[in-house]
Amino acid sequence: MVKVIFANITNTITPNTPDTPDTPDTPDSVVNILSRRLAIEAEKHNVPLESSDILDRTINQKKFSEGTFKSVYTAPGMDYVVQVFKDLSISTLEARIKETVCCLKTKNLENTCQIRSVYTDENDDIIGISMDKYSQTLKDFAFASRSQITGEQKYKLVLDLVKGVKGLHDVGFAHCDLSEVNLMVNVTSEYLPDGSETPELVVIDFGKAEFINRDDVLAWSVDIPTNDRLERLPLVESRLDHGYKLYRSAETLPRKRGDRDARNPIDPCAEDVYGVGVLIWRIFSGQSPWGGVLDTDIRKLYEIINNPQSIDFYINKVNGATSQELLRKCLTVTSKSRIDISSLLDFLLRYKNVLISEWTTTGRKTKEAAKLKISTANKRNKRRRIFK
Ligand SMILES: Nc1ncnc2c1ncn2[C@@H]1O[C@H](COP(=O)(O)OP(=O)(O)OP(=O)(O)O)[C@@H](O)[C@H]1O
Ligand SMILES: [Mg+2]
Known part of the structure; x- marks a missing residue:
């Protein structure tokens, strides 16, 4: 049973104010x-x-x-x-x-x-x-499983991902740590039009989130934020991330192991959109982007993602003109030319049918695996109808 222990609190706290004027804040x-x-x-x-x-x-x-x-x-x-x-x-x-x-x-x-x-x-x-509690990570559902997910399932996962990240940006923070293990999937009892099970994706793990609004930065910082920091919002100080490097843009990817050199302030929401772009590519192709370069090869990875021509070179190999256009909108060298999450959602909704059709014919062993998943789903539906 949940024991509720709300104190009788009124919202009159002054940020970081010492109890007495002479006592430093502890x-x-x-x-x-x-x-x-x-x-x-x-x-x-x-x-x-x-x-x-x-x-x-x-x-x-x-x-x-x-x-x-x-x-x-x-x-x-x-x-x-x-x-x-x-x-x-x-x-x-x-x-x-x-x-x-x-x-x-x-x-x-x-x-x-x-x-x-x-x-x-x-x-x-x-x-x-x-x-x-959610049943599995996106990694387990979409990448580690031996059977391939269907075009409809890929679209549903991508749509949920973009809606989830848009939700975070709408309430005032960027995730800044998107990866296949910070996304969880439940398989529901509903079925998609191609007969496959409907997955539902949620975003978890806000440990590296960045607030983009002044009020939140003021309310939740341990140290008093500097004026510089407040004035440059929604841009934030760039923290080079040595975690899941495949999802980092050229603006936040470390240049070498142990690289901690400060860079220019970054737009954390645009960083999220870059990560979403890589995830979309992985979800619909079942493969790693950039010809499968390993994220331990930072030099090679940086060379590719810091050069618009090499980005284009790899995206041009992707199946389907609309999928290519979608990736080009997310995977840009700088954040200025990148799409924002609301426009990305509009794009997805507008091109739903063509994307599903392109994603149905993309990926490893797609046709056989899709047939397998659909026939399993159909059998289950049939059994249900019999028992009704
Ligand atoms: N609500 C949940 N339902 C099921 N599994 C979960 C849930 N929350 C977390 N997990 C599992 O625990 C793992 C670690 O959780 P989380 O990512 O929140 O922690 P973390 O310490 O911040 O991780 P990281 O190593 O990514 O920084 C997740 O990748 C997932 O496998
Ligand atoms: Mg995590």
Whole structure:
């Protein structure tokens, strides 16, 4: 049972204000202010705060999965997972708060993970969250499985992905860590027009998100944000990402191992669109883009994605003029010439039929596998009709 422990809080917190004018701000007071503000935000979204005693009991269960920053727990019969932050130090406070706030902001938004509760310890520090459980990662559903997904299924996954990312941008943050393991898929009991099962995709893991609105940056930063930082929004400082490098544009891809050299500020929403472009390419082709270059070969990868001619060279090999056009809109060298997520959604809706048709004939062993999936679905439908 969920134990609701909302304190009777009013929204009168002044950002980073010391208790007395002469006392410098201490990490403790920052924790306190941010925790109270977070409790208000949770209440606004009707998400309960739970105490760490409940968490202790839940995490006696077997560990289900392990990320870099979180341990994920669930148990058979549980329809949710508990994500516990591994490092609870002051240095991770902003990331923990940010992840939780982003989950709250996307409550009830389609194609985004759905938070159920926030766990805090006896000092009101945030230690974890719980959310709905999803059955598999996009990697397992679309890339690791031996059977190929159908054209209709590819379109549905891509549509959900774009709707999900648009939802994040609409509520004021960019994901900044899109990859095939930060997207989860449930297979529903519905069927698509080609007889295949309807997948449903949601975006998870907001640990590297970037707020794009001034109010959020002011409300959720541990340090007082500088004027420079506030004035350049929605651009943010570029953090070179050594995680899933295939999804990074030329503006954020490290140039070599260990590269931490600061670059110009970047547009984090445009970075997301680049990542979405790579994911779309992977989903419909079942293969890695850029002729399968490995993301460990940073030099080669950078040479390709930093050159419009080489980008074109690889995109020209893709099956279907509309798929090529779609990729060209997302996979640009600089963010200025890149499509935004709303226009990308419009494009997808407008060219639905032609994209499905191009994606039905693209990919490994497509025809045989599609036939297999469809015939399985048809058999199941037939059985259902018999039992009605
Ligand atoms: N709601 C969920 N339902 C099912 N599995 C989940 C859920 N949330 C997370 N997982 C699993 O746990 C993994 C790690 O979760 P998550 O990506 O949130 O943690 P992380 O530590 O931030 O990861 P990363 O290593 O990507 O930084 C996911 O890739 C997924 O396999
Ligand atoms: Mg992750």
